[in-house]
Amino acid sequence: MRFDRRKDLLGLRDVEREEIEAVLETAVPMKDIITRDMKKVPTLKGKSIITVFYENSTRTRTSFDLAGRYLSADTPNLTVSTSSVQKGESLKDTIKTIEMMGPDVLVMRHSLSGAPHYVARNTSMRVINAGDGINEHPTQALLDMYSILERKGRLEGLKVVIVGDILHSRVARSNIFGLSKFGCELRVVGPSTLIPSDIEKLGVKAYANLEAGIRGADVINVLRIQKERQHGALFPSIDEYRELYMVKPEHLALAADDAIVLHPGPMNRGIEISTELAESSRCVVNEQVTNGVAVRMAILYLMLGGGRDEIAC
Amino acid sequence: MKFREKALIMDEASIRRALIRIAHEINEANKGVEGVALVGIRRRGGPLANQLASQIESIEGIKPPVGVLDITLYRDDLTTLGPAPIVHRTEVDFDVTGKVIVLVDDVIFTGRTARAALDALMDLGRPRRIQLAVLIDRGHRELPIKPDFVGKNVPTSRQEIVSVLVKEIDGEDKVVIEEVVR
Numbered sequence: 001m002r003f004d005r006r007k008d009l010l011g012l013r014d015v016e017r018e019e020i021e022a023v024l025e026t027a028v029p030m031k032d033i034i035t036r037d038m039k040k041v042p043t044l045k046g047k048s049i050i051t052v053f054y055e056n057s058t059r060t061r062t063s064f065d066l067a068g069r070y071l072s073a074d075t076p077n078l079t080v081s082t083s084s085v086q087k088g089e090s091l092k093d094t095i096k097t098i099e100m101m102g103p104d105v106l107v108m109r110h111s112l113s114g115a116p117h118y119v120a121r122n123t124s125m126r127v128i129n130a131g132d133g134i135n136e137h138p139t140q141a142l143l144d145m146y147s148i149l150e151r152k153g154r155l156e157g158l159k160v161v162i163v164g165d166i167l168h169s170r171v172a173r174s175n176i177f178g179l180s181k182f183g184c185e186l187r188v189v190g191p192s193t194l195i196p197s198d199i200e201k202l203g204v205k206a207y208a209n210l211e212a213g214i215r216g217a218d219v220i221n222v223l224r225i226q227k228e229r230q231h232g233a234l235f236p237s238i239d240e241y242r243e244l245y246m247v248k249p250e251h252l253a254l255a256a257d258d259a260i261v262l263h264p265g266p267m268n269r270g271i272e273i274s275t276e277l278a279e280s281s282r283c284v285v286n287e288q289v290t291n292g293v294a295v296r297m298a299i300l301y302l303m304l305g306g307g308r309d310e311i312a313c
Numbered sequence: 314m315k316f317r318e319k320a321l322i323m324d325e326a327s328i329r330r331a332l333i334r335i336a337h338e339i340n341e342a343n344k345g346v347e348g349v350a351l352v353g354i355r356r357r358g359g360p361l362a363n364q365l366a367s368q369i370e371s372i373e374g375i376k377p378p379v380g381v382l383d384i385t386l387y388r389d390d391l392t393t394l395g396p397a398p399i400v401h402r403t404e405v406d407f408d409v410t411g412k413v414i415v416l417v418d419d420v421i422f423t424g425r426t427a428r429a430a431l432d433a434l435m436d437l438g439r440p441r442r443i444q445l446a447v448l449i450d451r452g453h454r455e456l457p458i459k460p461d462f463v464g465k466n467v468p469t470s471r472q473e474i475v476s477v478l479v480k481e482i483d484g485e486d487k488v489v490i491e492e493v494v495r
Contacts, residue, residue: 004396041386305397
């Protein structure tokens with residue numbers, strides 16, 4: 001499968017290594033465009049990309065919006081909180097209504113895992129998953145991989161540790177699916193109640209102890225504690241979480257010499273990451289934001305830049 | 314598709330002589346090369362621009378800056394092609410504003426690449442003047458674009474393929490006409 005022949009991008013689980021490489025390579029010239037004075041190329045003139053977010057977002061939505069605009073596509077947004085969804089319209093009817101207006105790509109975020117997959121099966125629009133429940137967030141993982149590659153020069157063989165609520169994290173899942181295709185040594189760290197019991201089937205080593213998990217790591221990806229998904233009282237308190245799992249500069253000392261810290265944002269400073277670490281030059285959270293636009297430009301270009309009759313499915 | 318070499322148009326020596334002549338013409342047309350920069354169009358315009366810059370240096374003692382332009386994102390035929398073509402970096406690390414920019418390409422055919430290059434270049438700044446240098450002009454223009462400097466005019470049929478080979482990419486310098494083997 002070639003990335004540019006896909007109809008949809010729903011997750012990294014079934015995306016091949018070569019496709020990921022195509023995205024990461026294409027993102028390099030795209031990043032050049034973002035950093036120059038004239039931030040627009042005519043490539044996707046006449047295409048339209050609609051973003052429909054059933055959950056809140058600052059960076060992902062704005063990132064897709066700007067990525068589309070830098071390529072000259074039109075990028076309308078549907079704000080669900082002020083839409084007919086509030087009048088009781090079903091997901092299927094909302095999507096059909098959007099489809100009839102003719103956009104080429106639907107970028108969708110939904111709190112239900114699998115919602116974009118359902119939509120993709122029922123529309124001729126191309127669908128990009130911008131996060132579905134606890135399942136996948138493929139564009140976040142691709143920008144994380146780009147950020148790692150840019151700083152480290154390679155992905156192959158790196159030791160990557162993901163810290164936090166793995167159970168509810170679509171970012172963790174997509175990162176695991178993506179990075180495992182590059183032979184990375186993957187670890188997760190968190191309270192055992194927040195680590196899926198069968199995670200080791202994905203080739204991941206689980207640690208309950210932060211120091212043990214971080215030792216020797218090249219990359220530390222710190223996840224946000226998602227208060228909106230903590231309904232089951234799976235850890236005793238925020239204070240206890242901070243005490244045991246907040247990543248601080250002294251933890252970086254246990255990692256590899258040139259280890260970097262990623263965070264998908266928004267950061268809860270003083271809960272999962274200390275302010276001192278968040279401000280350090282080893283923390284690439286701001287670069288991740290810029291890289292997110294570049295990676296999404298690459299994805300939109302690969303999906304929309306060629307001829308349409310080449311799409312396989 | 315397989316190709317067969319039909320005729321050798323230029324060998325290494327004749328390419329070098331043509332580039333020396335173009336270097337003199339660029340120098341003469343601009344009354345020296347102060348404020349002149351060369352920008353090669355990927356892929357084979359890049360090595361040719363470097364060779365031209367070296368020839369200019371041996372004539373004038375000044376080596377003009379050289380950049381490379383990737384025009385993929387500016388092509389007008391993307392939706393008629395197959396999958397999205399690979400995008401490479403544009404590497405122009407000098408300010409083009411106020412300069413005389415000589416665009417360099419291996420072959421001019423329909424003129425559509427040159428059109429895309431003009432747009433791509435003008436998104437980088439506002440050159441004082443843009444000139445176009447090509448090694449081969451094979452005719453069949455579809456746009457009102459005419460090169461300022463030409464190595465060799467080669468009348469061709471539309472079915473023929475003109476291939477410029479350069480050492481940096483292909484291991485040798487030569488120009489051949491090829492045809493498709495059925």
